[in-house]
Amino acid sequence: MEFDFSPKSKELQQRLLRFFDQHIVPNEHRFTEEVEANRRAGNAWLPTAIVEELKDKAKAAGLWNLFLPHSARAPEGLSNLDYAPLCEIMGKVHWAPEVFNCSAPDTGNMETLELYGTEAQKDAWLDPLLRGEIRSSFVMTEPDVASSDATNVQTRIERDGDHYVINGSKSWISGAGDPRTKIYIVMGKTDPTAARHLQQSMILVPADAPGITVTRPLRVLGYDHAPSGHMAVELVNVRVPVGNLLLGEGRGFEIAQGRLGPGRIHHCMRCIGVAERALELMVRRAKNRVAFGRPLSEQGVWRERIAEARIMIEQARLLVFKTAYMMDTVGNKQARGEIAMIKVLAPNVSSRIVDWAIQMYGASGLCDDTPLAEMYALQRAIRFTDGPDEVHRNAIAKLELARYDA
Structure with a gap:
């Protein structure tokens, strides 16, 4: 390897x-x-x-x-x-x-x-996104169901002639408040009677389509994370052409799985960067802060935490690299166990190290004098983003149990 x-x-x-x-x-x-x-x-x-x-x-x-x-x-x-x-x-x-x-x-x-x-969809939306002329939102999570199970999604996408009509409530939609956001990828049900994983579809919805309302921002531990942020969104009788459907009816769950593999590892890569930044801040503080007659860097509890932080970062980074290597060489499906493992490990590592850094800074670590408080809020949120820890642990356990089926 x-x-x-x-x-x-x-x-x-x-x-x-x-x-x-x-x-x-x-x-x-x-x-x-x-x-x-x-x-x-x-x-x-x-x-x-x-x-x-x-x-x-x-x-x-x-x-x-x-x-x-x-x-x-x-x-x-x-x-x-x-x-x-x-x-x-x-x-x-x-x-x-x-x-x-x-x-x-x-x-x-x-x-x-x-x-x-399709090529037409790419010309209309992908090219301006690649040029940075517009932004976008992914609209899946809902307030009234456990959205970590994508088959629970209740938003309806119903065919009406040459259009689909969309009705539903969505929450935690990143970027929906940004005026540059021009396109939503919306997940909903086209056929509630189909097999469980064939009920969902994804469709491209212009952000200015009649019937879309961004109702309110949702704060993460008090931070609104502006200007990207997270929003609650209502869709009432939103009409879009049938040509806006992605891939075909009943393919939404398949698309979600294809999308979330790279998205999950990208979050984890960024978590390693957060952990490194927090450790750097912690070490600099330890060298410059004196308590009880000697620098914090000479006190046992902080040396232990600094050492443990370095060990945890190196472990998480190596699993990120292994996961990325497997995605490149054997594909996302074969790497699904590693993707699940790093999605649990990386944000827990970054959250722990940021928490230690806050402790190192004392009360000033709780306010906006350092980036640590907001870093902690965002890292804690990533333990839900693209699936909560519990879902990924369940997937890991299923794969492990299956190894012994024979």
């Missing part, structure tokens, strides 16, 4: 690190100030000027659409393994992936369109 990166990936890593040092880290405070200014003006969901400015710099530096797998539209696309260290670097600052057009949910939506869309 070979975890070495291609020369192209190694070069991109160095360029991305330089870009971070020059443009991302020095502008963290400016990003926060712009979001707060928009919030005071009455709309926290407006794009920030700093991110739009840095997008132009990222394009000029050749650091754009780094997530893309090899395809006709991305002949120089990267493998999952080559992308892993790049995604980790971007994960160190929560808003940084958008600078490189590598942020969720757009990355998953672009891959969905590339894999399952």
